[in-house]
Amino acid sequence: MVEPRVYDAMSKPIVGHLDPFFFEITQAVKTGLNTCFGTANEFTVAMSATGSGGMETAVANFVEPGSKFLVFASGYFCDRLIDMGKRQRATVIQIDKPWGETWTPEEMREAILREKPNTVAYVAAETSTGCWTDGKAICEAAHEVGALVIADCVTALGSMPIEFDKTGIDVAYSCSQKGLGCPPGLSPFTVSPRALEWLTKERKSQIPTWYFDIKLLAEYFGGAKRYHHTAPISMFYALHEGLTVIAEEGLENRFARHRLNRNAFVAGIEAMGMEMHVHRGHQLWNLMTPKLPEGISDMAVRKHLMDNYGIDIAGGFGQLTGKVFRIGIMGVLATKRDTLFLLEKFEEALRAQGFKAKDGAMAAAEAMYATSGS
Ligand SMILES: Cc1ncc(COP(=O)(O)O)c(C=O)c1O
Structure with a gap:
């Protein structure tokens, strides 16, 4: 944005x-x-x-x-x-x-x-x-x-x-x-x-x-x-x-803001029972790639988010076609409010496709913000 x-x-x-x-x-x-x-x-x-x-x-x-x-x-x-x-x-x-x-x-x-x-x-x-x-x-x-x-x-x-x-x-x-x-x-x-x-x-x-x-x-x-x-x-x-x-904003503050929102989003994703495609130490701070759960259509999840909330996330392509989502959280959108909103609606979209999300995603993301004092 x-x-x-x-x-x-x-x-x-x-x-x-x-x-x-x-x-x-x-x-x-x-x-x-x-x-x-x-x-x-x-x-x-x-x-x-x-x-x-x-x-x-x-x-x-x-x-x-x-x-x-x-x-x-x-x-x-x-x-x-x-x-x-x-x-x-x-x-x-x-x-x-x-x-x-x-x-x-x-x-x-x-x-x-x-x-x-x-x-x-x-x-x-x-x-x-x-x-x-x-x-x-x-x-x-x-x-x-x-x-x-x-x-x-x-x-x-x-x-x-x-x-x-x-x-x-x-x-x-x-x-x-x-x-x-x-x-x-x-x-x-x-x-x-x-x-x-x-x-x-x-x-x-x-x-x-x-x-x-x-x-x-x-x-x-x-x-x-x-x-x-x-x-x-x-x-x-x-x-x-x-x-x-x-x-x-200050470059260091901006970096820290992106890292914190990445950490909160990933905490929520993992609490839900999904896995990240990239090993923790190599994940980007502004682009996240959760793995697509078995039997879920990435197109249907993306359509749910776009049709209901105007949220645009991407799917995988090349070797990762049908294997990951690609979700950018950057710039003006890298805020606690927008990240939590995205996480909530993403979980909703996955559940609508039959994914059995574990409870506690939002709490895990909130806890990440709490440890950073925000
Ligand atoms: C890593 C990387 N390199 C190069 C490009 C090409 O940039 P552009 O699409 O602005 O030409 C992109 C575009 O997404 C990219 O992500």
């Missing part, structure tokens, strides 16, 4: 795409995004594209034709990275896990030291599974073999810590429509000084895309302010406002 203040910001008068006021906005957006990413990077922009545009930018700029591109693959968006790597004519090495699982630090290290790739990619928060992958061991091993690391932070940014600098990530991208509480249309994108140096000094071939060439984009958003494309001004107003809302 989009922050109400973001809608207001989008109705402000449009200035030109080279107007000094626009560059004030892009500068403030850069500062806000750096805070969310946890970085001091000089190159941080909002690409005029959705999250997939950020992904394409990362792969087009940092994966050279003929180079070795290693992708940790355990979900739908990992597969998209693989597809993009192949289209860039890289040799793609895929390190698989079943959807919803992640790798131990030893497995990450072993794969990278064995394959010695030029670039490594992983999806920090996999939206198709609800699983978190910590990139620390990936970055350490990748840097030992001289590889760059791309992290997909599309679902995480603004709801969970990314810690770009601490983790050692080189390139990360995200979207405006998830943890940042804005409409879709922009892709936050950040690059480490190390990766920029590789791009300017070591990349041998020309970047095969014009629109997503970050050296050209740097001349627009950076020093020269030279026309590159006509930026979608209202979307920048939206992102600026979304980031202002986040700064006012």
